[in-house]
Amino acid sequence: MTVLRAVRLRKEYGRDAGLVRAVDEVDLEVRPGETVAIVGPSGCGKSTLLHLLGGLERPTGGEVHLADRRLDRMSETELSRMRRKALGFVFQAFHLVDELTARENVELPALLAGVPPRTARRRASALLERVGLADRATHLPAALSGGQRQRVAVARALIGRPLVVLADEPTGNLDSAATAAVLRLFGSLRAEGQTLVIVTHDSRTAATADRVITMRDGVLAGETRLNGGGGGLGTLAGLEG
Numbered sequence: 581m582t583v584l585r586a587v588r589l590r591k592e593y594g595r596d597a598g599l600v601r602a603v604d605e606v607d608l609e610v611r612p613g614e615t616v617a618i619v620g621p622s623g624c625g626k627s628t629l630l631h632l633l634g635g636l637e638r639p640t641g642g643e644v645h646l647a648d649r650r651l652d653r654m655s656e657t658e659l660s661r662m663r664r665k666a667l668g669f670v671f672q673a674f675h676l677v678d679e680l681t682a683r684e685n686v687e688l689p690a691l692l693a694g695v696p697p698r699t700a701r702r703r704a705s706a707l708l709e710r711v712g713l714a715d716r717a718t719h720l721p722a723a724l725s726g727g728q729r730q731r732v733a734v735a736r737a738l739i740g741r742p743l744v745v746l747a748d749e750p751t752g753n754l755d756s757a758a759t760a761a762v763l764r765l766f767g768s769l770r771a772e773g774q775t776l777v778i779v780t781h782d783s784r785t786a787a788t789a790d791r792v793i794t795m796r797d798g799v800l801a802g803e804t805r806l807n808g809g810g811g812g813l814g815t816l817a818g819l820e821g
């Protein structure tokens with residue numbers, strides 16, 4: 581059983597001599613509850629693959645299946661609805677709205693999805709509690725540390741109860757202590773059965789996964805299964821490009 585599946589997925593940029601095949605005939609299956617890390621050298625196509633999986637970019641060819649739906653065939657309207665309802669995104673640069681408080685940032689996708697304001701607020705408060713930031717609910721992002729901002733972003737990603745959370749370098753802007761806090765949070769999500777796909781350069785982050793996939797030049801070049809996840813840094817030696 582898979583929750584997210586790519587079939588011969590392809591993305592090209594430019595044309596003729598300038599053609600770049602960023603993602604080249606990728607087949608990938610993610611099972612419910614799995615944490616999958618995608619690693620590989622800079623420019624190998626990790627972010628592009630994640631964007632295709634999340635319907636943020638359109639493939640040049642191939643298929644993306646989310647549960648029983650085909651993302652690659654959806655209209656823009658359907659896609660944005662699907663992204664709000666079934667996917668959660670976490671980015672390196674957090675992408676919080678500076679003018680909104682932590683709780684308002686978390687509520688926002690629910691409000692946009694038509695959830696009644698009281699319910700959205702209740703869920704946002706519960707999620708902020710969940711990520712250890714109940715006492716920061718009324719702070720603006722500028723008054724939060726990087727690690728706290730990223731935990732707000734994770735809470736925001738979870739508010740729609742997504743089938744899959746897609747994270748692009750979620751610890752890329754964080755110091756070691758903040759990275760550890762975000763990884764603990766991912767660990768607890770994993771324990772609760774949340775499906776996660778994480779693109780990362782960081783071996784500590786990759787080590788929290790059940791499966792680490794290495795990309796090179798747009799193709800999937802290898803896969804390491806970490807027994808039950810948290811396999812430790814040693815398991816990952818040599819995986820980072």
Ligand SMILES: Nc1ncnc2c1ncn2[C@@H]1O[C@H](COP(=O)(O)OP(=O)(O)OP(=O)(O)O)[C@@H](O)[C@H]1O
Binds near residue numbers: 602626627
């Ligand atoms: N919008 C774009 N237009 C043209 N080329 C692009 C575009 N986005 C990405 N590329 C190219 O596609 C390739 C893959 O880029 P991508 O950002 O997916 O790599 P990455 O593995 O995520 O890199 P990094 O680890 O540095 O973020 C690169 O050669 C990049 O230059």
